[in-house]
Amino acid sequence: MIDNSKIDSLDRMLAQPALIADRGFSEQLGRNLSKTFSLRSKFFALAGVSWLALVLVVSSPRQLIEHLFSLLAMINISDQLQVLNNSLVTSISAVGYSAEPISYLGLLALVLLLFAVFSLVIKD
Amino acid sequence: MNTERSLILRTLTHHDNDAFSSLVKKHQSKIRAFLFRLCKQYDVADDLAQETFITAFRKLDTYKGTGDFCGWLFRIAYNNFLLHCRSVNRRTEVTADFIKQSEVLAERYESISSEQIDLEQAMSQLNSDEIASISLCHSFGYSHQEVSNILKMPLGTVKSNINRGKTKLRKILNSEAQQISLESARDR
Numbered sequence: 001m002i003d004n005s006k007i008d009s010l011d012r013m014l015a016q017p018a019l020i021a022d023r024g025f026s027e028q029l030g031r032n033l034s035k036t037f038s039l040r041s042k043f044f045a046l047a048g049v050s051w052l053a054l055v056l057v058v059s060s061p062r063q064l065i066e067h068l069f070s071l072l073a074m075i076n077i078s079d080q081l082q083v084l085n086n087s088l089v090t091s092i093s094a095v096g097y098s099a100e101p102i103s104y105l106g107l108l109a110l111v112l113l114l115f116a117v118f119s120l121v122i123k124d
Numbered sequence: 125m126n127t128e129r130s131l132i133l134r135t136l137t138h139h140d141n142d143a144f145s146s147l148v149k150k151h152q153s154k155i156r157a158f159l160f161r162l163c164k165q166y167d168v169a170d171d172l173a174q175e176t177f178i179t180a181f182r183k184l185d186t187y188k189g190t191g192d193f194c195g196w197l198f199r200i201a202y203n204n205f206l207l208h209c210r211s212v213n214r215r216t217e218v219t220a221d222f223i224k225q226s227e228v229l230a231e232r233y234e235s236i237s238s239e240q241i242d243l244e245q246a247m248s249q250l251n252s253d254e255i256a257s258i259s260l261c262h263s264f265g266y267s268h269q270e271v272s273n274i275l276k277m278p279l280g281t282v283k284s285n286i287n288r289g290k291t292k293l294r295k296i297l298n299s300e301a302q303q304i305s306l307e308s309a310r311d312r
Binding site: 010011013014015016017018019020021022023025026028029030032033034036 | 141144145148149152153154156157160166170173174177178181232233234235236237239240241243244258259262263264265290293294297
């Protein structure tokens with residue numbers, strides 16, 4: 001006689017799925033996650049430093065450093081950005097480049113750098 | 125109390141990896157079992173499961189919190205599986221790979237009966253849409269409508285996948301049962 005018990009109990013069998021054991025899966029995932037985010041942090045840090053280097057190349061390094069020090073002494077972020085923007089425009093105009101687009105690049109560099117530092121602080 | 129919602133919030137607000145690890149530990153076995161049924165290869169399923177959880181961690185802020193979190197993970201897992209199929213394009217080869225690996229099946233599970241091994245092997249003969257629909261509906265307890273949302277398939281397609289898949293499963297298990305009864309009669 002044919003054993004039909006398996007067929008009749010299909011729904012019951014389906015309702016009890018065999019679950020795969022962890023066996024290091026979670027630990028491996030934890031390692032992969034930290035690797036992914038440390039890579040991301042490094043990428044942002046590198047991007048920030050690269051932009052800063054670019055700004056240093058196209059503007060006067062001495063002036064920029066002076067302004068960075070003055071930025072640290074200030075509290076209001078909008079004022080800082082204004083001062084940096086003005087200084088970049090002035091210094092780049094002195095070099096003879098078109099001042100406006102490069103000043104925006106400078107601002108972008110600063111934002112990227114801040115984001116890079118923030119990313120490192122938060123994730124690591 | 126570490127409810128799922130609080131773990132998600134802790135991951136989002138404090139970038140708490142331990143909270144996310146708790147979520148992974150809670151759901152990994154289901155996600156991996158689902159992906160194994162679809163991929164029919166343990167290593168591929170584990171790689172896709174890793175990708176699924178990494179994507180979930182990155183996109184956790186897009187999880188609206190209205191639906192079931194595990195359902196959201198199943199959707200990411202199924203999307204990853206479809207991307208994998210498109211990139212490798214070997215949907216037709218997987219059955220043979222599964223049969224090769226079925227010997228080590230029991231070692232991979234928390235616990236598995238011979239009946240469940242038979243079911244997993246029978247499942248491997250269905251197509252991926254049938255496997256996904258049946259697994260989500262009958263094994264992981266989602267309604268037809270929820271399965272339709274997770275798989276982004278029309279409700280009617282989900283229902284017909286389930287009916288067709290179950291008919292196939294009955295046929296496969298029936299032929300297996302017939303074979304066993306014939307063999308035992310021969311032995312007598």
